[in-house]
Structure formats: C-alpha cells, structure tokens
C-alpha cells in the first residue's frame with residue numbers, strides 16, 4: 049500500500065528511534081475509569097500555555113516603563129493587528145487559569161487524591177498555587193492603570209503588616225518606599241521570566257509524579273469495585 053507523507057515521516061522516526069513503541073506504552077496505558085472532574089488539571093495546564101504564548105506576543109509591543117506602559121497597552125488594543133484579541137486571551141486566560149486551578153484543587157481534595165502515595169504532589173501543588181497567585185498579582189501592575197497601581201499599593205501593604213520583618217519585606221517588594229519604576233521593573237522581571245520558569249519547572253515535576261504514581265481512582269469507582277469483590 050502506498051504511504052502518505054505523514055506515514056512516511058512517522059515511519060522515518062519509528063525505524064530509527066522506536067517512537068511507535070514509546071507512543072503505545074505511554075498513550076495507551078490503562079487508567080482508572082475517571083470522570084469529567086479530572087479534566088481541570090489539564091485545563092489549568094492549557095491556560096498556562098495560553099498565557100505563555102499570548103504573553104510572548106504581547107512582549108513584542110509592551111514597554112515596561114511608567115511613562116510608556118499604559119500607552120503601549122492602549123496601542124496594542126487599538127493599533128496592533130489582532131492585538132485586542134491577544135490581550136483579551138491573556139487577560140481572560142489569567143482569570144480562567146485561576147478558576148480551573150481552584151476547581152482542580154477542589155477535585156483533588158474531594159476525591160482525597162492527596163493521600164499516600166500522592167502527598168508530595170499536593171505539596172508541590174501548594175507551591176504551584178502560590179506561584180500562580182504571584183504570577184497574576186505581578187501581571188496586574190503591568191498596564192500601569194489607576195486600578196493596577198492602587199491594587200499593588202494594597203497588595204504590598206499585606207506583607208508589610210507582618211510583625212518585625214513586614215516593613216523590610218514591603219520595601220523589598222516595592223523596591224523603595226512607594227510604587228515607582230523600580231516596582232514596575234521588578235514585577236515585570238518576575239512576571240515574564242522568574243515565575244513562568246519556576247512554574248514550568250514545578251509543573252514538570254508535578255506531571256512526572258502523576259505519570260509515575262498513576263492517576264487516582266474516583267471514590268465512587270473504588271466503592272463499586274469493593275462491592276463487586
């Protein structure tokens with residue numbers, strides 16, 4: 049039978065690197081009979097990827113200075129081809145990522161999927177949750193609007209109220225007494241480099257553990273199985 053181009057490409061890699069066997073082993077694994085609530089982890093992963101791709105596109109026109117940031121965002125929305133769409137995806141994507149993340153945590157909690165042998169994945173998850181909140185908080189300042197400015201004032205007052213170290217911590221986060229160019233610069237660096245890199249690393253570990261330990265069985269399925277035996 050004559051092979052089409054895709055089959056030829058697949059055959060090329062399969063002959064040399066055995067990708068067919070690898071694919072079968074990894075993708076055709078038997079897993080417990082899970083329900084739709086198990087999709088929220090994957091949905092969060094999807095929205096993280098949307099944030100990375102749209103964020104890179106926004107970076108082409110965004111300017112991280114207090115004089116230019118607001119106008120550069122307005123320019124993206126009004127003048128850059130499809131800029132409004134990319135920015136819309138980025139801003140809606142951040143909200144949807146938080147929503148699906150909360151749903152994912154709720155699912156894991158309600159199904160008691162954090163128990164032995166998945167405790168480490170819950171601990172890593174707490175790290176992922178905290179990083180995602182900081183990811184979103186640092187991004188909020190970048191358009192340099194009145195709302196983002198005052199949200200940052202209030203948000204940085206919170207660690208500032210910790211006894212003893214609070215005032216130092218607040219000054220460290222802001223890069224000075226008040227919200228200035230130094231704050232914008234450090235939030236920008238955190239938002240586009242430090243946090244995405246840390247999130248990607250932790251996510252790799254999170255998914256590696258899911259793959260190694262396997263996905264948990266839904267409680268209802270477990271009860272059905274116990275009844276049968």
Ligand code: HEM
Pocket residue numbers: 085086087088089090092093096149152153156161162166169170171172173174176177180251254258262263264265
């Ligand atoms: C950026 C955030 C996160 C992403 C992208 C993510 C992604 C995923 C994916 C794709 C799975 C496998 C499918 C599923 O169970 O939905 C999973 C499993 C898991 N996640 Fe997350 N996750 C994140 C955050 C969290 C958080 C905040 C927690 C808890 C504090 C957590 C705890 C777990 C646990 C315990 C499992 C294993 C569940 C099982 O075997 O049933 N994850 N995660």
